[in-house]
Amino acid sequence: MTTRKDIAERNDRALLQAARDVLAEDGAHASVAAVAARAGVGIGSLYRRYKTKEELFQRLSVLSLDHWNEAAEQGLTDPDPWTGLAAFVYGCVEFGQGSLGPIAGAVEVTQEMGAKSRRGDELLDELARRAHEAGVLRRDVTAVDISLLIEQLGRSPVVDQLRKQGRDDLLPAAAEARRRLIAIALDGLRPGRDPLPGSPPGEELFTGRWSSR
Amino acid sequence: MTTRKDIAERNDRALLQAARDVLAEDGAHASVAAVAARAGVGIGSLYRRYKTKEELFQRLSVLSLDHWNEAAEQGLTDPDPWTGLAAFVYGCVEFGQGSLGPIAGAVEVTQEMGAKSRRGDELLDELARRAHEAGVLRRDVTAVDISLLIEQLGRSPVVDQLRKQGRDDLLPAAAEARRRLIAIALDGLRPGRDPLPGSPPGEELFTGRWSSR
């Protein structure tokens, strides 16, 4: 039996998931109508739950921050500093953390969001510090580097575009290739890698290896 | 002396560069007015050069394809298959090839674009084949993988977002971190890396290394 409560809950989930998807595809300009359509829900139903578009996006931001913080806290419980950090990064990337970047500048930052964001920074700092102390993270990789990596890899432009074009046949290959890229990047954060330039890391990271000019 | 021709040429360059930037920031919804404003050019001047928005974006696509093909051809002239391939990839990523992805599905594909696109695929296939034969590219990395890598890394969401927010102070750090990520990913394409899973590469690529579940 599907009670009223069940339907409401299912719709709420569908709306948030759809909002995330549409935002990833259309960026900050994503329209409310597109979110509702993607969720298979009427616009009226959407507006009964969220008084305004801003409120919907803010809720999405808070959920995203919560996911980040929970993943980081769980990572800190891992006795192995590397697997703890790596699981955190992979968890955020898979969650699509980066795809929410566009709204960060579009919605007003509430006090709650600010606090959770600062908390997230602290947790990541701690994850990186642990890894550095254990010698399992490249010295020249900072916490900021890691958060930027999550932002960069935490979106799947190719997958989104293929889905929009209806090329569902290519989707698995694209998702697979993206997973491999993530694995490669994660592995690159570990120390003892062959190129390993001294700090400060910069252009010289490449010199003579693949730059042809 | 600035002749009429000089002004026209400068405007044309500014328009194309602005179109690329705006497209990277706003996606396929990018407005013509935004492009003109970014270029510091009147809308009227834009429309004298391009009869329609579609024509502007098509021209941008063609330029992008040309850049791809020229970079690939130059890479093939390199006697070292690895540096040839790597320079091609880095050149495309730096050019912001990936940021043009959104319009690929927004503009109608002309016959010219189709032909150039096929030619680009052939060139990349050849680059990958050479690298495979020389043993400097992981066996399980295909040409499709490489093009997806370019698409994924060839956009700078963080940099774009920071610029939109006016946080110019953080721009250098973000650009720097992105360069490092590119270097890491490129290096990960080479064979003999420690994780190196056998084909078929899939989830098991990660098992026991950093996945905590």
Next chain:
DNA sequence: TCCAAGCGGAGCGAAACGCTCCGCTACTTG
């Protein structure tokens, strides 16, 4: 000095937007 090539931007109709309102379905209650 005169002319017109070529610029910038005001303003047009059209499209898309955020949001409200209401008729109707179908779950709940007595």
Next chain:
DNA sequence: CAAGTAGCGGAGCGTTTCGCTCCGCTTGGA
């Protein structure tokens, strides 16, 4: 089982933003 209503979907409101046209004015060229 029948009556009531919670809650759904979507037509449509006013507003904003869009692609694009038109024209007065600047300024290089002869």
